[in-house]
Amino acid sequence: MADKNNQILEEVTGSDYKYGFYTDIEMDQAPPGLTEETIRFISAKKNEPQFMLDFRLRAFQHWQTLEEPKWAHVDYPPIKYQDLIYYSAPRKQPKYDSIDEVDPELLETFEKLGIPLDEQKMLAGVAVDAVMDSVSVGSTFKKTLAEHGVIFCSFSEALQKHPELIKKYMGTVVPHTDNFFAALNSAVFSDGSFAYIPKGVRCPLELSTYFRINAANTGQFERTLIVAEEGSYVSYMEGCTAPIRDENQLHAAIVEIIAHKNAEVKYSTVQNWWPGDKQGKGGVYNFVTKRGICEGENAKISWTQVETGSAITWKYPSLILKGDNTTGEFYSVAVTNNKQQADTGTKMIHLGKNTKSTIISKGISGGKSNNSYRGLVKTTRNAANARNFSQCDSLLLGDQCGAHTFPYLDVGNRSSIVEHEATTSKISEDQLFYCLQRGIDMEGAIGLIVNGYAKEVLSKLPMEFAVEAQKLLSISLEGSVG
Amino acid sequence: MLSIKNLTVSIHGKQIIGGLNLEVKEGEVHAIMGPNGSGKSTLASVIAGRDMFDVDAGEITYMDQNIFDMAPETRAREGIFLGFQYPVEIPGVSIANFLRTAINEKRKYLGLEPMTGAEFLKMMEEKKKMVEIHSKLTNRSVNEGFSGGEKKKNEIFQMAMLEPRLAILDETDSGLDIDALKVVANGVNKLRRPDNATIIITHYQRLLDYIVPDFVHVLYDGRIIKSGDKKLALELESKGYDWVKKETKADTIP
Ligand SMILES: Nc1ncnc2c1ncn2[C@@H]1O[C@H](COP(=O)(O)OP(=O)(O)OP(=O)(O)O)[C@@H](O)[C@H]1O
Ligand SMILES: [Mg+2]
Numbered sequence: 023m024a025d026k027n028n029q030i031l032e033e034v035t036g037s038d039y040k041y042g043f044y045t046d047i048e049m050d051q052a053p054p055g056l057t058e059e060t061i062r063f064i065s066a067k068k069n070e071p072q073f074m075l076d077f078r079l080r081a082f083q084h085w086q087t088l089e090e091p092k093w094a095h096v097d098y099p100p101i102k103y104q105d106l107i108y109y110s111a112p113r114k115q116p117k118y119d120s121i122d123e124v125d126p127e128l129l130e131t132f133e134k135l136g137i138p139l140d141e142q143k144m145l146a147g148v149a150v151d152a153v154m155d156s157v158s159v160g161s162t163f164k165k166t167l168a169e170h171g172v173i174f175c176s177f178s179e180a181l182q183k184h185p186e187l188i189k190k191y192m193g194t195v196v197p198h199t200d201n202f203f204a205a206l207n208s209a210v211f212s213d214g215s216f217a218y219i220p221k222g223v224r225c226p227l228e229l230s231t232y233f234r235i236n237a238a239n240t241g242q243f244e245r246t247l248i249v250a251e252e253g254s255y256v257s258y259m260e261g262c263t264a265p266i267r268d269e270n271q272l273h274a275a276i277v278e279i280i281a282h283k284n285a286e287v288k289y290s291t292v293q294n295w296w297p298g299d300k301q302g303k304g305g306v307y308n309f310v311t312k313r314g315i316c317e318g319e320n321a322k323i324s325w326t327q328v329e330t331g332s333a334i335t336w337k338y339p340s341l342i343l344k345g346d347n348t349t350g351e352f353y354s355v356a357v358t359n360n361k362q363q364a365d366t367g368t369k370m371i372h373l374g375k376n377t378k379s380t381i382i383s384k385g386i387s388g389g390k391s392n393n394s395y396r397g398l399v400k401t402t403r404n405a406a407n408a409r410n411f412s413q414c415d416s417l418l419l420g421d422q423c424g425a426h427t428f429p430y431l432d433v434g435n436r437s438s439i440v441e442h443e444a445t446t447s448k449i450s451e452d453q454l455f456y457c458l459q460r461g462i463d464m465e466g467a468i469g470l471i472v473n474g475y476a477k478e479v480l481s482k483l484p485m486e487f488a489v490e491a492q493k494l495l496s497i498s499l500e501g502s503v504g
Numbered sequence: 505m506l507s508i509k510n511l512t513v514s515i516h517g518k519q520i521i522g523g524l525n526l527e528v529k530e531g532e533v534h535a536i537m538g539p540n541g542s543g544k545s546t547l548a549s550v551i552a553g554r555d556m557f558d559v560d561a562g563e564i565t566y567m568d569q570n571i572f573d574m575a576p577e578t579r580a581r582e583g584i585f586l587g588f589q590y591p592v593e594i595p596g597v598s599i600a601n602f603l604r605t606a607i608n609e610k611r612k613y614l615g616l617e618p619m620t621g622a623e624f625l626k627m628m629e630e631k632k633k634m635v636e637i638h639s640k641l642t643n644r645s646v647n648e649g650f651s652g653g654e655k656k657k658n659e660i661f662q663m664a665m666l667e668p669r670l671a672i673l674d675e676t677d678s679g680l681d682i683d684a685l686k687v688v689a690n691g692v693n694k695l696r697r698p699d700n701a702t703i704i705i706t707h708y709q710r711l712l713d714y715i716v717p718d719f720v721h722v723l724y725d726g727r728i729i730k731s732g733d734k735k736l737a738l739e740l741e742s743k744g745y746d747w748v749k750k751e752t753k754a755d756t757i758p
Binding site: 450451452453455456457458459460461462463464466470471473474475476477478 | 552553554556575576577580581585586588590591592593594595596597601602603605606607609610613645662666
């Protein structure tokens with residue numbers, strides 16, 4: 023098993039070398055392994071304030087006492103944490119001089135997704151002209167945000183410019199003690215992003231397109247922190263529909279969201295990490311901790327996620343409904359194909375009175391994949407009149423895949439109402455033939471049916487993202503039946 | 505246009521169609537009648553390319569091509585349309601989206617540019633008027649929660665949109681009220697052109713009052729045992745299938 027893991031790591035890291043674009047400028051990296059020294063090295067490289075280093079070290083000490091969790095319905099060879107590299111400077115240099123050097127298969131996928139050429143180049147790591155569209159888009163974007171007092175920057179930049187905000191909020195929703203992967207991330211996180219919406223401000227832009235391009239390089243242990251002050255609103259998008267191949271097999275991110283009184287945060291993500299080949303070899307392991315807190319009354323947070331990538335996904339975007347009359351929503355589409363494994367879901371913790379939550383989860387499995395929904399709805403003694411509605415649907419393509427639902431309920435008072443509905447269905451021969459008979463080929467038919475099935479969730483995505491996500495669903499399921 | 509010779513079809517080793525012959529030319533309307541389970545829908549499915557059936561013998565040519573060399577979606581793009589006896593629901597997929605996908609797939613196959621949103625909407629409006637379909641229906645998901653009659657009207661609307669060369673309507677008149685029946689018949693008549701053909705599968709001769717067929721065939725036990733003109737339908741209605749059966753026996757037994 024350990025050998026196999028090494029082999030996987032070797033293939034993933036070795037493939038770059040094979041094509042000869044392993045360049046010297048990448049020397050700016052820590053030696054493999056994880057010790058206190060590594061942590062100090064990372065923190066020093068990033069010129070971090072003392073509190074940050076202390077935070078990392080506390081997390082590291084705690085992490086050493088933990089064991090990797092085994093309860094998820096996923097199976098993978100052991101990860102050798104001491105063989106990984108925990109710091110390497112972000113790639114500055116493009117890997118290719120021209121788009122002709124890029125893997126044609128990857129380009130074909132970009133084409134199908136309808137990603138503009140400049141963006142394709144960026145994603146694939148091709149040198150692009152300095153006066154490229156997105157750069158100018160980026161700067162107007164920043165200017166508009168600044169006018170409204172919105173802070174939106176990388177986590178590292180925020181640590182330099184707004185350390186007091188980071189110090190105040192970081193780790194308050196996902197403490198480093200939360201779980202194994204959260205502790206690891208807290209110790210070694212590379213970078214990520216920070217968004218701060220001041221009191222009463224409705225963020226004038228989706229925090230999105232510009233960022234999407236950047237997201238490709240934010241590394242292995244990302245950290246996102248979003249703070250919405252009283253009465254503010256923001257729609258935030260993270261992730262990328264383009265398939266991201268990454269040398270790093272293990273990804274462990276943290277996202278924290280804080281919504282104060284009357285604030286609303288919409289968080290949308292499309293995750294399409296490299297799932298590995300048809301045998302599941304070489305894919306990314308994605309172990310993510312995402313949590314939001316509706317701190318003040320009437321606050322609202324919604325998670326919308328479309329998950330199509332990764333060899334393994336372990337992800338439960340959760341919400342703590344602390345303020346009275348707060349609302350939490352979770353909309354999810356998780357697609358697994360070939361040998362992918364996904365164990366994903368949500369936790370809704372109702373603490374305040376009259377709190378409401380909605381969970382809509384759509385699992386789609388094809389090939390020999392495994393797709394599990396795991397959800398917890400908890401209402402505490404004080405959460406009078408709390409309400410939850412959960413709907414968990416599974417769609418199976420073919421008969422070699424699996425879908426599982428693990429709902430956990432913990433109702434702590436008599437006035438709460440918790441409803442759970444679950445269905446499992448298959449794409450029928452009749453539906454496929456109906457489409458074929460209208461001139462739509464098999465892949466088109468599956469794409470259409472699956473998108474229809476996931477519509478309720480896709481419609482929650484910001485428009486531009488939704489269109490891409492639709493294409494992505496069809497592409498992810500190519501060759502999933504028969 | 506369509507030529508079926510000695511077609512023999514079975515499923516799980518059980519023969520459903522045995523030695524069927526049928527010739528359909530441009531501009532013609534053929535009606536196929538026959539008792540339940542005689543193989544009408546099976547015949548339609550085989551022409552459309554459903555792969556659950558085994559074709560044991562015989563040949564079908566469509567537009568001078570061996571139909572069995574064509575994938576079902578290719579047959580559709582080449583102009584074969586099947587109005588299903590039991591149209592299926594596709595939740596979450598609007599009729600508009602479904603048809604636009606279908607039309608653009610066909611156009612791609614024919615080497616044409618995809619239709620723009622505006623062109624498509626205009627075409628939808630025209631065809632909706634033509635087949636008198638309620639305008640709200642097309643915003644809904646394909647057949648989801650449709651009444652029986654609405655599903656049938658939707659099939660006719662799709663036929664109007666796809667402008668087939670050969671349309672096969674499998675009991676599109678069943679379950680329709682008298683007004684809807686006229687609407688469906690009207691739609692078919694308006695779409696009738698010298699260069700296309702229609703095969704109507706029906707149990708009721710009343711449809712044939714509105715759509716006048718050139719030929720009426722009786723399918724019995726997987727074979728066409730009698731063919732005639734519109735009068736045959738009337739005769740069938742009054743005398744029943746036993747009559748044809750006896751008559752053909754008398755004909756064929758020396
Ligand atoms: N998938 C199948 N599996 C087994 N038998 C089948 C299948 N499809 C059709 N048959 C059988 O083939 C025969 C012909 O069926 P078909 O649906 O073609 O009849 P039909 O003439 O269309 O009848 P109706 O007027 O009731 O629509 C029937 O005996 C039916 O049970
Ligand atoms: Mg039938």
